Amino acid sequence: MANELLKGKKGIIFGALNEMSIAWNVAEKAYAQGAEFVLSNTEVSIRMGTINELAAKTGSQVIAADATSVDDLKNLFTKAMELYGGKIDFVLHSIGMSPNVRKGIPYTDINYPNFIKTLDISALSLHKILQTAYHMDAIKEWGSVVALSYVAAQRTLTGYNDMGDAKALLESIARSFGYVYGRDRKVRINTISQSPTPTTAGSGVKGIDSLLDFSERMSPLGNANAEEAADYCVLLFSDLTRKVTMQNLYHDGGFSSMGMSQRAIEQYNKSFEDCPGD
Ligand SMILES: NC(=O)c1ccc[n+]([C@@H]2O[C@H](COP(=O)([O-])OP(=O)(O)OC[C@H]3O[C@@H](n4cnc5c(N)ncnc54)[C@H](O)[C@@H]3O)[C@@H](O)[C@H]2O)c1
Numbered sequence: 001m002a003n004e005l006l007k008g009k010k011g012i013i014f015g016a017l018n019e020m021s022i023a024w025n026v027a028e029k030a031y032a033q034g035a036e037f038v039l040s041n042t043e044v045s046i047r048m049g050t051i052n053e054l055a056a057k058t059g060s061q062v063i064a065a066d067a068t069s070v071d072d073l074k075n076l077f078t079k080a081m082e083l084y085g086g087k088i089d090f091v092l093h094s095i096g097m098s099p100n101v102r103k104g105i106p107y108t109d110i111n112y113p114n115f116i117k118t119l120d121i122s123a124l125s126l127h128k129i130l131q132t133a134y135h136m137d138a139i140k141e142w143g144s145v146v147a148l149s150y151v152a153a154q155r156t157l158t159g160y161n162d163m164g165d166a167k168a169l170l171e172s173i174a175r176s177f178g179y180v181y182g183r184d185r186k187v188r189i190n191t192i193s194q195s196p197t198p199t200t201a202g203s204g205v206k207g208i209d210s211l212l213d214f215s216e217r218m219s220p221l222g223n224a225n226a227e228e229a230a231d232y233c234v235l236l237f238s239d240l241t242r243k244v245t246m247q248n249l250y251h252d253g254g255f256s257s258m259g260m261s262q263r264a265i266e267q268y269n270k271s272f273e274d275c276p277g278d
Contacts, residue, residue, distance in 0.1 A: 005238040007034035010084040012076065014040050014067060014129070015094030015148075017049040020199040022148055023094035024054055025230035031058040033234055035090070038080045040065045067095050067125035073132040080138075087140040090237040093129060093147035096122045096201050098163045104206065107161050115162050122166035123173060130177045130189065141186040144237045147174060148229070149191040149248060151256050159206035171248045178246035188245035192232055195223035195252040217263040219253030 011030065015023035016039055030037060039055055043064045046052070055062045063079050065072035080088055098121075099114035100107075126147050133139050151157070152164035153171050171191050178189035196202060196212050205211065216223045224232075232251045235241055250256045 003033055005033040005234060005240070006030055006090075009035045009089040009237065010080075011035055011037040011088055011090035011092070011237065012040060012080055013037050013092045013094070014065075015092070015096075016041060016051050016054055017045050017200055019050065019054075020226065021049075021094065022194065022197060022199060022226045022229050023092060025226040026092050026094065026233045027054055027058055027060070029227070029230040029234045030090075030237065031060075033238075035237070036060070036084070037090075038063050038076070038083065040067075040076055042066050067093075067129060068120045070128055070132060073128055074136070077132055077136050077138045081136070087138055087143070089140050089143045091129060091133065091139070091143075091145045092233060092237075093126050093145065095125055096148070096163065096166070098122065098161060098166065098204075101159075101161045101163055101204050101206070105161075110162060115165075118162045118166050119169060122163060123169035126170055127173045127177065130173070130181065134177075134181060134185070137185070139181075139185065139187045142239070142242050143185075143187045144241070145174075145181075145187065145189045146233050146236050147189075147191045149193045150196075151193055151250070151252065153193070153248070154256070157211065159208075159211065161206075163205075174248070175246045182245050188236075188242070190236055190244060190246070191248045192229065192236070193248055193250045193252060193256065194229045195219065195225075195255060197223070197226050197229065199226065213267070214264060215252075215255055217267055218258050218261045219255040220258075220261070221253035223255075224251050224253050 013027050039060050039062045065076040098118040149167045152160040153167035174189045174191045181187040
């Protein structure tokens with residue numbers, strides 16, 4: 001069964017911007033396991049990023065779609081179904097953006113049109129993708145949809161701003177739609193709650209370097225990287241996880257179950273020793 005976990009499976013992968021992207025890693029791993037897929041991103045990200053290189057490597061088509069536009073999504077699913085001569089097997093939602101985070105606006109001074117944009121891009125887009133697929137009956141029985149989340153949905157982490165609210169909504173949509181899609185069509189929907197990861201979106205978060213360091217020290221297995229996240233996504237697209245649905249699955253080296261770790265305490269004490277005058 002070597003390298004055949006996704007043999008014959010067809011999918012849509014949203015969110016590969018450049019080789020750091022979690023979606024890029026998923027595409028490479030899915031391709032290595034025999035999957036075929038369409039790559040999708042916004043027109044701007046296709047122009048600014050390097051998705052066409054990934055398409056060439058994986059023999060994929062790139063179809064532009066703004067995941068907040070239902071018309072774009074209808075067009076994307078129609079084209080993907082034409083390409084594969086029928087329904088698809090998996091979808092990766094690896095989409096996130098907060099104008100408030102990007103502009104460094106603190107949570108207490110939040111700009112509401114920006115907040116709505118954050119929610120639309122980072123959470124409602126999952127509902128729009130699922131609703132489009134559901135009405136078009138675009139996903140096969142036992143198909144799998146995975147979206148990327150973060151522990152800021154459950155715990156407050158300074159700097160994550162309105163993205164924490166967006167992730168809480170994202171996870172809730174996965175559960176709510178997961179029930180209906182599972183009941184009616186046997187399609188499973190899960191979120192993977194990933195460690196902080198050095199990517200373009202990740203580097204927009206205020207204090208990401210300290211967060212990466214803190215999280216690394218707190219996690220008994222250390223932070224999970226993008227390649228490891230991709231392995232987990234492939235497993236969830238595969239037939240080995242057919243009865244897993246409506247779950248938020250932590251992929252974070254153990255971080256989410258920790259209170260305090262020895263390594264974090266040592267660093268905390270050291271930061272006082274290093275602070276001159278204290
Ligand atoms: N990097 C981290 O620390 C981290 C941790 C946990 C979860 N995640 C999540 O993983 C996912 C992927 O992010 P990443 O870290 O790979 O960063 P990334 O910047 O490589 O990917 C984010 C993608 O979202 C796309 N996007 C933005 N607006 C869009 C729109 N309107 N329509 C379609 N696509 C749009 C971007 O073009 C980009 O490709 C996001 O949901 C992110 O929140 C990231």
